[in-house]
Amino acid sequence: MAKEPVRVLVTGAAGQIGYALVPMIARGVMLGTDQPVILHMLDIPPAAEALNGVKMELVDAAFPLLKGVVATTDAVEACTGVNIAVMVGGFPRKEGMERKDVMSKNVSIYKAQASALEQHAAPNCKVLVVANPANTNALILKEFAPSIPAKNITCLTRLDHNRALGQISEKLNVQVSDVKNVIIWGNHSSSQYPDVNHATVNTAAGEKPVRELVKDDAWLNGEFITTVQQRGAAIIKARKLSSALSAASSACDHIRDWVLGTPEGTWVSMGVYSDGSYNVPAGLIYSFPVTCRNGEWTIVQGTDAILYPMSFLSPIAFCF
Numbered sequence: 440m441a442k443e444p445v446r447v448l449v450t451g452a453a454g455q456i457g458y459a460l461v462p463m464i465a466r467g468v469m470l471g472t473d474q475p476v477i478l479h480m481l482d483i484p485p486a487a488e489a490l491n492g493v494k495m496e497l498v499d500a501a502f503p504l505l506k507g508v509v510a511t512t513d514a515v516e517a518c519t520g521v522n523i524a525v526m527v528g529g530f531p532r533k534e535g536m537e538r539k540d541v542m543s544k545n546v547s548i549y550k551a552q553a554s555a556l557e558q559h560a561a562p563n564c565k566v567l568v569v570a571n572p573a574n575t576n577a578l579i580l581k582e583f584a585p586s587i588p589a590k591n592i593t594c595l596t597r598l599d600h601n602r603a604l605g606q607i608s609e610k611l612n613v614q615v616s617d618v619k620n621v622i623i624w625g626n627h628s629s630s631q632y633p634d635v636n637h638a639t640v641n642t643a644a645g646e647k648p649v650r651e652l653v654k655d656d657a658w659l660n661g662e663f664i665t666t667v668q669q670r671g672a673a674i675i676k677a678r679k680l681s682s683a684l685s686a687a688s689s690a691c692d693h694i695r696d697w698v699l700g701t702p703e704g705t706w707v708s709m710g711v712y713s714d715g716s717y718n719v720p721a722g723l724i725y726s727f728p729v730t731c732r733n734g735e736w737t738i739v740q741g742t743d744a745i746l747y748p749m750s751f752l753s754p755i756a757f758c759f
């Protein structure tokens with residue numbers, strides 16, 4: 440029997456991430472190729488015409504899984520009945536800015552949209568905040584939507600996680616799908632700590648630690664870390680626009696693994712509320728290694744056996 444459609448909200452859907460993301464969702468990249476979807480797209484009135492254009496293109500693409508499209512500038516209409524909310528709406532930083540520099544503009548959006556989601560989304564709606572500063576916006580949403588369970592509010596650090604996998608795969612000249620279990624600790628900002636101390640590569644001789652294969656601690660402790668931390672800025676410098684296709688693809692990865700589960704023996708990085716694990720103050724939205732089963736994430740414990748620089752775990756460092 441055909442599955443019931445899942446309603447997926449994308450805010451900022453007329454923007455560049457939205458334009459990359461909605462066809463991925465409509466093709467089943469996010470929720471599976473047997474899962475029908477109804478897309479809810481929200482943007483602001485100045486972008487209404489562009490949003491309507493995106494809707495027209497979705498119709499023209501004749502996606503078999505796409506069972507309906509709501510395109511609106513009304514937050515209540517957009518949020519009504521949604522099972523998944525991908526919060527992309529907001530302003531990107533420009534070259535030379537840090538992500539915290541868009542905070543004053545973007546945080547107020549998350550205050551305002553929290554109550555629309557809280558009051559109108561489906562029960563147990565899963566929320567992914569993408570807009571920057573992502574951890575802070577997610578924290579604001581959590582504070583202003585207290586009836587949404589905190590475990591349902593997350594932010595995107597999967598892009599950083601995927602960037603780390605990509606750097607290791609390039610360095611070792613191996614398939615990226617053979618590299619796993621990197622960790623992004625902290626914040627989606629240049630203060631994050633990309634950690635390869637538990638990462639492995641699947642080789643003909645079995646799973647081998649990344650450190651053993653790379654044989655270059657200076658690179659792993661230096662250039663690798665700064666490349667991942669600064670990748671967003673490097674993309675902006677090159678494109679004059681911030682990352683979009685990789686952000687959209689990583690958002691699909693984040694939701695897919697959360698809903699459908701992580702593969703056995705694999706963890707991923709998600710910005711989730713801290714339960715005090717690893718001495719991260721409880722209640723903060725912080726990126727940890729997690730596994731997912733039955734639609735719930737669980738923080739992987741015991742990955743702190745190898746020391747990482749404590750500065751990355753200081754509350755000041757991961758707040759912005």
Ligand SMILES: NC(=O)c1ccc[n+]([C@@H]2O[C@H](COP(=O)([O-])OP(=O)(O)OC[C@H]3O[C@@H](n4cnc5c(N)ncnc54)[C@H](O)[C@@H]3O)[C@@H](O)[C@H]2O)c1
Pocket residue numbers: 450451452453454455456457481482483486527528529530531532541545548568569570571572573595596598599627681682683686
């Ligand atoms: N967490 C991550 O890994 C990650 C990666 C890439 C980009 N980002 C962030 O995602 C956000 C979007 O990036 P983009 O490149 O798509 O930007 P964009 O400017 O192309 O699109 C943003 C869209 O949001 C809309 N918008 C503004 N205010 C809104 C509101 N109140 N409600 C609904 N929509 C609203 C705009 O009209 C625009 O269409 C930025 O904050 C960017 O920094 C995060």
Ligand SMILES: O=C(O)C[C@H](O)C(=O)O
Pocket residue numbers: 531532538571598627670671672674675681682
């Ligand atoms: O760097 C940015 O401002 C956009 C995004 O957060 C990214 O990491 O690509």
